[in-house]
Amino acid sequence: MTSEELYEVLGDINEKYVKDVKEYHKVKKPIWVKWSVMAACLCLIAIITSPFLYKDKSAIDSPGESKIHIFSSYDEFANVVPNMRIIEQLVNIDGVDVAICGTFVDLSIEDSTKVENYAWFDIEAKHEDNYIATIQLKLNDADSADSYVRNHALTNETEINGEHIFYTYNADMGYWDSIIEREGHFYNVHYYGSEETEFHAFINVLLAN
Numbered sequence: 001m002t003s004e005e006l007y008e009v010l011g012d013i014n015e016k017y018v019k020d021v022k023e024y025h026k027v028k029k030p031i032w033v034k035w036s037v038m039a040a041c042l043c044l045i046a047i048i049t050s051p052f053l054y055k056d057k058s059a060i061d062s063p064g065e066s067k068i069h070i071f072s073s074y075d076e077f078a079n080v081v082p083n084m085r086i087i088e089q090l091v092n093i094d095g096v097d098v099a100i101c102g103t104f105v106d107l108s109i110e111d112s113t114k115v116e117n118y119a120w121f122d123i124e125a126k127h128e129d130n131y132i133a134t135i136q137l138k139l140n141d142a143d144s145a146d147s148y149v150r151n152h153a154l155t156n157e158t159e160i161n162g163e164h165i166f167y168t169y170n171a172d173m174g175y176w177d178s179i180i181e182r183e184g185h186f187y188n189v190h191y192y193g194s195e196e197t198e199f200h201a202f203i204n205v206l207l208a209n
Contacts, residue, residue: 066119069112071100081115081139086180086187086206090125093205096132099124115139131192133202138186145179145186154179160200161207167199178203 071077074091077100078084091098102118109117123135138144148154154166154177167178173190176199180187189206191199 067104067107067109068101068122069104069118071102074098074100077102077121080113080118081121081137084137086182087123087135087137089206089208090123090133090135093125093132095127097126099126133192134190136188138188140184141186142181142184145181145188148186148188149179152177158200160203161209163207165203169194169196180207182207 071080074088077087080102087098087100090096100121100123102112102121104117105119111117119138121137123137125132125134149166152168154168156167158165158167163180163182165178165180167176169175170177170190174192174194176189176191176193176196178189178191178199180189180203189203191202193199
C-alpha cells in the first residue's frame with residue numbers, strides 16, 4: 001500500500017472512533033508522579049537562579065565580562081580618584097543626577113579603594129529621565145585620546161578655557177562626541193543635544209577654574 005492510499009484510508013475513519021480510542025488508552029497518572037515532576041522543576045529553577053539572587057550588587061559583570069564597581073556617591077569616587085575637577089563640576093550642576101562606575105583592570109580584583117585597580121571610569125549625567133552627558137575617563141592615557149580622535153574622525157577643533165578640544169556631531173546617536181586631554185588624563189565626553197553652542201557652553205562649565 002502506497003503512502004497516498006494509506007492517507008486516503010485514514011482520512012475515511014470516523015473522527016468519533018479516533019476520539020474514543022484516545023480516551024480509552026488515556027491512563028491517569030498517579031498523583032505522586034505529578035508532584036515529583038513539579039518538585040524537580042522547582043529544584044532546577046533554584047539551581048539556575050541562585051547565582052543571580054546572591055550576586056554582590058557593588059560589583060556587576062558587564063556583558064563583556066568586565067567587573068565594575070558602582071560608586072555610592074561622588075565623595076566615594078573622590079576618595080579613590082582625587083583632583084578630578086571636571087567630574088566635580090559636573091556633580092555640582094543644579095538638577096543633574098550623576099552616576100559613576102569604575103571598570104576593574106581584571107576580574108580577579110576585589111579592592112575598589114585603589115585607583116590603580118581601575119582601567120577606566122564611566123560617568124553618566126541625567127536630568128530627570130534624560131541624558132545630559134556621558135563621560136569616559138582614562139587616567140594617564142594620552143595615547144588613547146590621540147587614537148580616539150583619529151578613529152572617530154573628530155575633525156573639529158576649538159579651545160575652551162585654555163584646553164584644546166577635538167569634537168564632531170554624531171547625527172545617528174544625537175550627541176556631540178569630543179575628547180579633552182587634560183593633565184595627561186583622557187576624557188571622552190558625549191553631550192546629548194544638537195546645538196553646537198550648547199555643547200560649547202557645557203564644556204565651558206566642565207573646564208571652569
